[in-house]
Amino acid sequence: MVEFREVTKTYAGQPAVHDLTLDIERGAITVFVGPSGCGKTTSLRMINRMVEPTAGSVLVDGQDVSAQPAAALRRSMGYVMQSSGLLPHRTVLDNVATVPRLNGMRRMAARKRAEELLAVVGLAQELGNRYPAQLSGGQQQRVGVARALAADPPILLMDEPFSAVDPVVRAELQQELLRLQQHLAKTIVFVTHDIDEATILGDKLAVFATGGRLAQFGTPEEVLRAPVDEFVAGFVGRDRGFRSLSFNNAAGLTLLPAATATADRAAEAPAEGWLLLTNDGGGPAGWLPPGQRDPAKALIGGSLFTLGSSLRQALDAALSSPSGAGVAIDADGRVAGLIEPSAVLQRLRADGN
Amino acid sequence: MEWFLANLPYVLELTWLHWFQSALPLVLGLAASLPLGYLAWRIHAIRGLILSLSSVLYTIPSLALFVILPVILGTGILEMSNLIVALTVYTVALLVRSVVDALESVDDGVRQAAAAMGYRPVRRFFQVDLPLCIPVLVAGLRVASVSNISVASVGALIGVPNLGFLFTDGLLRNFMTEIVVGILMTLVLAALMDLLLVVLERVLTPWLRRRRGTDGSNTLARGGPGTEWEAGGGAAVQNRIGPEQRPDAARAAVRG
Numbered sequence: 001m002v003e004f005r006e007v008t009k010t011y012a013g014q015p016a017v018h019d020l021t022l023d024i025e026r027g028a029i030t031v032f033v034g035p036s037g038c039g040k041t042t043s044l045r046m047i048n049r050m051v052e053p054t055a056g057s058v059l060v061d062g063q064d065v066s067a068q069p070a071a072a073l074r075r076s077m078g079y080v081m082q083s084s085g086l087l088p089h090r091t092v093l094d095n096v097a098t099v100p101r102l103n104g105m106r107r108m109a110a111r112k113r114a115e116e117l118l119a120v121v122g123l124a125q126e127l128g129n130r131y132p133a134q135l136s137g138g139q140q141q142r143v144g145v146a147r148a149l150a151a152d153p154p155i156l157l158m159d160e161p162f163s164a165v166d167p168v169v170r171a172e173l174q175q176e177l178l179r180l181q182q183h184l185a186k187t188i189v190f191v192t193h194d195i196d197e198a199t200i201l202g203d204k205l206a207v208f209a210t211g212g213r214l215a216q217f218g219t220p221e222e223v224l225r226a227p228v229d230e231f232v233a234g235f236v237g238r239d240r241g242f243r244s245l246s247f248n249n250a251a252g253l254t255l256l257p258a259a260t261a262t263a264d265r266a267a268e269a270p271a272e273g274w275l276l277l278t279n280d281g282g283g284p285a286g287w288l289p290p291g292q293r294d295p296a297k298a299l300i301g302g303s304l305f306t307l308g309s310s311l312r313q314a315l316d317a318a319l320s321s322p323s324g325a326g327v328a329i330d331a332d333g334r335v336a337g338l339i340e341p342s343a344v345l346q347r348l349r350a351d352g353n
Numbered sequence: 354m355e356w357f358l359a360n361l362p363y364v365l366e367l368t369w370l371h372w373f374q375s376a377l378p379l380v381l382g383l384a385a386s387l388p389l390g391y392l393a394w395r396i397h398a399i400r401g402l403i404l405s406l407s408s409v410l411y412t413i414p415s416l417a418l419f420v421i422l423p424v425i426l427g428t429g430i431l432e433m434s435n436l437i438v439a440l441t442v443y444t445v446a447l448l449v450r451s452v453v454d455a456l457e458s459v460d461d462g463v464r465q466a467a468a469a470m471g472y473r474p475v476r477r478f479f480q481v482d483l484p485l486c487i488p489v490l491v492a493g494l495r496v497a498s499v500s501n502i503s504v505a506s507v508g509a510l511i512g513v514p515n516l517g518f519l520f521t522d523g524l525l526r527n528f529m530t531e532i533v534v535g536i537l538m539t540l541v542l543a544a545l546m547d548l549l550l551v552v553l554e555r556v557l558t559p560w561l562r563r564r565r566g567t568d569g570s571n572t573l574a575r576g577g578p579g580t581e582w583e584a585g586g587g588a589a590v591q592n593r594i595g596p597e598q599r600p601d602a603a604r605a606a607v608r609g
Contacts, residue, residue, distance in 0.1 A: 071471045071473045075471035079469040081466055087481060088485065133563075
């Protein structure tokens with residue numbers, strides 16, 4: 001879909017991108033990840049000719065991009081950037097309608113299309129008449145995504161789109177992007193310096209090293225489990241062993257039965273051992289230590305493990321729980337059992353890792 | 354007051370002429386400054402040249418310019434067009450720098466985003482750069498407007514009818530009331546023109562009014578306190594000195 005052929009870009013003799021050869025798959029999310037100044041954004045911008053390569057060529061659908069008029073090429077690709085990418089003097093609707101308007105679509109039709117897209121990215125219609133400065137950071141980035149999708153381009157270029165929003169909103173936006181991608185199946189090139197974001201989103205990771213060198217290209221699992229060199233190993237981090245548990249399915253994990261009680265029944269429960277309080281829906285509501293049966297004194301629980309998710313979540317649930325045993329819940333949020341850390345390790349040994 | 358009321362139609366006609374003679378150059382000067390300022394902003398090599406040249410233009414004494422222009426343009430020495438051209442020159446001299454500042458004030462991220470969406474340069478200039486320039490541009494226009502209204506009075510010396518005529522006539526006849534009326538009407542004209550520009554800015558920049566007070570993350574490039582001060586300060590200096598008596602001095606104050 002997008003191919004880099006021996007692409008080099010130098011600024012004043014300094015290589016920003018060095019001899020990059022890379023094939024980007026159709027319909028997948030390819031993440032360019034690496035530290036600042038490693039050429040990942042420069043590489044992205046060579047796809048839509050915001051930057052011209054010093055040597056080599058970039059092909060889209062087999063066509064050299066340098067042979068196509070820049071403006072037309074750019075309109076055929078969605079582009080989402082960090083904050084400030086929206087036109088501050090245009091309303092949200094007009095921002096989203098920008099590329100259809102540039103392509104000659106009538107104003108009414110373009111605005112209608114923009115309204116549909118607001119719904120697609122989960123924004124209320126009444127935000128359409130606001131100006132970007134009247135939106136929160138997360139809403140602005142949603143508008144940015146809607147704008148990029150407006151002309152229904154096959155390719156989306158995303159340049160650190162979520163790096164300026166807070167972690168909670170960032171996680172939301174990441175899940176939203178994955179959800180969208182299931183329906184849209186766009187070819188997405190995503191730039192980030194955050195290895196966690198890269199492993200969450202990427203079907204493929206391209207890890208860039210300083211000097212604009214492509215250090216490793218592979219699936220997130222390959223990069224975390226088998227970094228090719230010191231640089232990649234250092235970049236993906238010391239806790240890559242723990243993080244790579246994300247790729248182990250927790251099916252077959254041994255769950256222990258949980259001693260549970262609702263708050264009004266807590267006093268009747270046996271005094272020994274930890275007691276897991278549950279709410280009316282059967283979901284976890286806190287822990288009572290051995291000998292303590294006053295619901296008002298309950299300790300806040302750790303993270304929760306949803307059945308069917310990864311071993312990373314299972315181990316994290318176990319490690320973060322005050323009782324030493326993580327809480328597993330089913331898809332409806334009801335307590336399904338407890339996870340001992342040793343059970344996770346046992347399960348891991350069974351996987352042969 | 355009696356004199357003023359008795360001569361009201363005459364004074365109003367002079368005011369109207371004065372307004373026309375200073376407002377038309379403002380429009381013409383803006384039209385000329387936009388391409389010049391754009392070139393100066395775009396091409397670094399000629400920025401210094403264009404900016405120094407415009408400063409030099411502004412140092413030409415107005416009376417000298419009024420006398421020289423008919424020779425250059427081939428117009429009659431008493432024609433109003435001389436004054437219009439002279440004031441246009443001064444407006445350009447003031448506004449070229451404002452245009453450069455205004456273009457600088459536009460967030461480069463926004464410009465990049467527009468390019469990345471597929472705007473071609475000309476369309477981007479008119480639909481993105483220009484609207485975002487308005488606050489800084491209007492600040493420059495306000496200075497130029499006050500300057501024009503003040504300098505236009507000098508036109509009376511070369512026989513162009515406007516409020517300046519009340520000064521020369523009042524001086525000749527040693528009639529204070531006429532001079533005072535001239536001064537007051539010039540002040541009123543300058544204030545109304547300034548108000549008009551401010552209203553125009555507000556109408557043209559709806560997005561700045563509807564911004565949430567606390568959200569500073571996406572603040573637009575505005576005139577900023579510097580330019581605000583320049584515009585307001587210039588006007589204040591003019592009012593104090595009395596531009597009608599020493600227009601060139603007042604202009605120097607604006608320029609400073």
